[in-house]
Amino acid sequence: MAATVGVASGDYEPGSRGRGVEGRPWLTGAPPPDGGGCCPGGPAVSSSRPREAPGPHRGMDEGKMDENEWGYHGEGNKSLVVAHAQRCVVLRFLKFPPNRKKASEEIFQHLQNIVDFSKNVMKEFLGENYVHCGEVVQLPLDFVKQLCLKIQSERPESRCDKDLDTLSGYALCLPNLARLQTYRFVEHRPILCVEIKPKCGFIPFSGDVTHEVKHKVCRYCMHQHLKVATGKWKQISKYCPLDLYSGNKQRMHFALKSLLQEAQNNLKIFKNGELIYGCKDARSPVADWSELAHHLKPFFFPSNGLAGGPHCTGAVIRELVRVITRVLLSDSEKGRAGALRLGPGPQGPRVCEASPFGRSLRHQGKSAPECSGLPKGCLLYKTLQVQMLDLLDIEGLYPLYRRVERYLEEFPEERKTLQIDGPYDEAFYQKLLDLSTEDDGTVAFALTKVQQYRVAMTAKDCSVMIALSPCLQDASSEQRPVVASSRSRFAFSVSVLDLDLKPYESIPHQYKLDGKIVNYYSKTVHAKDAAVMSARFKESEDCTLVLHQV
Ligand SMILES: O=P(O)(O)O[C@H]1[C@H](OP(=O)(O)O)[C@@H](OP(=O)(O)O)[C@H](OP(=O)(O)O)[C@@H](OP(=O)(O)O)[C@H]1OP(=O)(O)O
Numbered sequence: 320m321a322a323t324v325g326v327a328s329g330d331y332e333p334g335s336r337g338r339g340v341e342g343r344p345w346l347t348g349a350p351p352p353d354g355g356g357c358c359p360g361g362p363a364v365s366s367s368r369p370r371e372a373p374g375p376h377r378g379m380d381e382g383k384m385d386e387n388e389w390g391y392h393g394e395g396n397k398s399l400v401v402a403h404a405q406r407c408v409v410l411r412f413l414k415f416p417p418n419r420k421k422a423s424e425e426i427f428q429h430l431q432n433i434v435d436f437s438k439n440v441m442k443e444f445l446g447e448n449y450v451h452c453g454e455v456v457q458l459p460l461d462f463v464k465q466l467c468l469k470i471q472s473e474r475p476e477s478r479c480d481k482d483l484d485t486l487s488g489y490a491l492c493l494p495n496l497a498r499l500q501t502y503r504f505v506e507h508r509p510i511l512c513v514e515i516k517p518k519c520g521f522i523p524f525s526g527d528v529t530h531e532v533k534h535k536v537c538r539y540c541m542h543q544h545l546k547v548a549t550g551k552w553k554q555i556s557k558y559c560p561l562d563l564y565s566g567n568k569q570r571m572h573f574a575l576k577s578l579l580q581e582a583q584n585n586l587k588i589f590k591n592g593e594l595i596y597g598c599k600d601a602r603s604p605v606a607d608w609s610e611l612a613h614h615l616k617p618f619f620f621p622s623n624g625l626a627g628g629p630h631c632t633g634a635v636i637r638e639l640v641r642v643i644t645r646v647l648l649s650d651s652e653k654g655r656a657g658a659l660r661l662g663p664g665p666q667g668p669r670v671c672e673a674s675p676f677g678r679s680l681r682h683q684g685k686s687a688p689e690c691s692g693l694p695k696g697c698l699l700y701k702t703l704q705v706q707m708l709d710l711l712d713i714e715g716l717y718p719l720y721r722r723v724e725r726y727l728e729e730f731p732e733e734r735k736t737l738q739i740d741g742p743y744d745e746a747f748y749q750k751l752l753d754l755s756t757e758d759d760g761t762v763a764f765a766l767t768k769v770q771q772y773r774v775a776m777t778a779k780d781c782s783v784m785i786a787l788s789p790c791l792q793d794a795s796s797e798q799r800p801v802v803a804s805s806r807s808r809f810a811f812s813v814s815v816l817d818l819d820l821k822p823y824e825s826i827p828h829q830y831k832l833d834g835k836i837v838n839y840y841s842k843t844v845h846a847k848d849a850a851v852m853s854a855r856f857k858e859s860e861d862c863t864l865v866l867h868q869v
């Protein structure tokens with residue numbers, strides 16, 4: 320069990336073993352030292368050992384954490400996140416199905432693996448500026464239990480099939496990326512945060528793909544049909560990741576407007592840390608642009624130089640889309656591409672046949688606008704490079720997974736040597752750089768492809784957080800980059816989150832899911848398109864017959 324540290328120097332030392340929060344100024348309620356803390360602005364997790372703390376009472380004495388200072392922030396399939404009311408720090412807890420008992424040490428190791436993977440792998444691939452590793456902290460069990468009770472009513476019903484881990488006391492402490500990363504204390508300025516889960520930005524190019532449609536339509540667009548059919552979402556989104564990743568402003572604008580029309584779990588907008596836009600689940604009300612514009616107008620038209628009404632809504636949405644596009648194309652790494660050199664970009668088609676944008680161009684007899692491509696130092700480019708570690712597609716990868724499985728059935732003790740469950744250290748990272756696809760029949764080759772696939776899956780499911788804070792006209796940009804809109808200027812930060820390495824055990828699920836998605840799409844959509852085409856062809860044939868008779 321991880322030790323709880325004693326009184327520390329007060330500096331924030333990431334990567335310690337489940338730092339207890341005792342006596343750690345950057346985690347206490349006291350004002351942090353300049354620049355201290357997992358988020359320089361500070362603070363908040365007070366000190367204590369996991370123990371049955373005295374009954375809850377107001378005030379933050381040393382060693383008592385107050386669940387009333389924390390609020391529900393969001394959750395996905397695996398984690399639940401709470402944010403401190405004043406400070407820019409979050410606690411990210413693991414979630415499990417009810418009655419799923421996991422030993423505390425196992426929880427600690429799981430969380431430490433997330434930190435190690437972010438630090439040793441994703442920081443290398445995506446860049447120092449975009450990735451925040453956080454740190455494993457140990458919390459008072461009573462605090463966690465009270466917190467769980469407090470937030471339960473705020474959770475979307477669709478997420479309540481799993482519960483917060485209240486038994487181990489471990490959580491990840493991270494900077495609150497929904498607030499601008501400041502280098503000192505949090506500046507009390509309005510902050511707008513846009514979170515995008517872009518999903519996979521390329522069409523598979525592997526020769527192992529057996530379903531022809533997979534070379535024409537992207538995974539996201541195909542998956543939309545199955546998701547609507549199974550009731551996960553009400554309507555098919557017009558968003559296509561290839562438009563967002565294209566680097567072409569026209570396509571990126573279309574992609575962002577599509578996300579604004581149908582957010583699903585791919586878009587969330589926060590204002591001063593509060594969720595103001597984005598579906599909590601399939602039953603959430605339909606997107607209301609006028610309400611969103613009302614929230615955003617002060618950011619984009621600060622002098623209130625814009626009358627209300629539909630014109631205003633359109634103008635505000637246009638400004639938002641343009642600013643987000645500029646930020647996505649910004650290059651905080653000054654052109655430093657990541658460690659991967661996967662070639663000029665996706666080798667498959669650059670436009671997805673299912674994208675409404677692509678379809679409208681074809682109907683107008685135009686070709687897709689040339690892909691200006693993403694700047695090599697921007698987060699989308701780097702994320703796409705990591706996604707393309709999926710070199711063989713799941714259809715080519717799955718037999719290699721079976722090879723590793725057969726080896727582990729024979730030598731189960733080798734699982735540790737193969738680093739299936741970590742440690743995700745430098746050695747693990749170095750093995751990811753071997754991009755060969757020539758199968759030499761060895762377990763080593765199979766394992767490398769499996770590990771690369773897991774990393775690619777992680778990059779296909781992560782999210783980009785963009786934080787915007789209005790800054791004065793003369794704000795110098797050396798501390799923080801600045802982006803201009805028609806009437807405003809914003810200091811901004813771009814971060815990536817949800818970088819948990821996808822589990823080795825999820826590969827069979829991916830293989831089955833891939834088949835389900837493709838079969839459903841081929842059976843319903845592709846067949847329908849073919850029927851429409853043949854009806855048109857028949858129609859034109861009938862016309863030809865009439866002509867002959869005459
Ligand atoms: O619907 P969510 O929020 O539970 O998200 C799922 C992902 O579904 P979605 O496609 O709606 O983003 C799911 O991604 P795929 O459907 O497989 O594309 C994702 O599974 P992975 O494929 O293994 O990434 C799933 O991730 P985990 O089960 O948590 O690993 C979950 O994504 P997150 O909730 O964002 O983790």
Ligand SMILES: Nc1ncnc2c1ncn2[C@@H]1O[C@H](COP(=O)(O)OP(=O)(O)O)[C@@H](O)[C@H]1O
Nearest residue numbers: 393394395396397398400493494495496497817
């Ligand atoms: N560091 C963070 N700062 C602010 N919000 C966060 C942070 N990490 C996660 N979140 C919010 O919590 C939600 C769920 O977290 P996430 O890590 O995506 O869960 P999961 O791993 O289950 O997908 C995210 O969509 C995001 O809105």
